[in-house]
Amino acid sequence: MNNRLTEKFFCRDVLDVAPDLLGNIIARKFDDGSIKKYIICEVEAYRGEDDLACHASKGHTARTDVMYNKGGCIYVYLIYGIHWMLNIVTAEKNIPQAVLIRSIERYNGPGKLSKELQINKSFNAENVEESNRIWIEKNPNLTDKKIKLAKRIGIDYSGDIWKNKLWRFILDN
Secondary structure, eight states: OTTBOOHHHHSSOHHHHHHHHTTOEEEEEOTTSOEEEEEEEEEEEEESTTOTTSGGGGOSOTTTGGGGSOTTBEEEEEETTTEEEEEEEESSTTOOEEEEEEEETTEESHHHHHHHTTOOGGGTTOBTTTOSSEEEEOOTTOOSOOEEEEOOSSOGGGOHHHHTOOOEEEEOO
């Protein structure tokens, strides 16, 4: 576990962290002791109170409290009453930014990956640098990577400026 990405990696602007996560490895230790590792293939950036697609655009609330932590904390929330969304908080304390993990190898879609990783509300506010059940490792085999930019998904409510930002990053190999 000494390849873990540290606080230094996550305590940067979300627009730097998000593309840098691509190609790295998310590791999950399950209740039975088994560990599975997956390459991160797609992410979306959400950049604070000014970003109308970001939950923090409504301010500091009970729901968004974890986003105001320092980078490296997990932000988990439920959508449609069925899918847990896995996010990693970025930036310094009190700068509410997060990266939504949209896909990992073999599991395309944030709901599918959360189901595979058995993510639930108990992960909220857990720190990936310290956790013994989920962490992110630097991929030692990662060389030159190609990244495709795209619009974020499912945020039409945020208005033309925010829904058209190319803040979805996709590993394009």
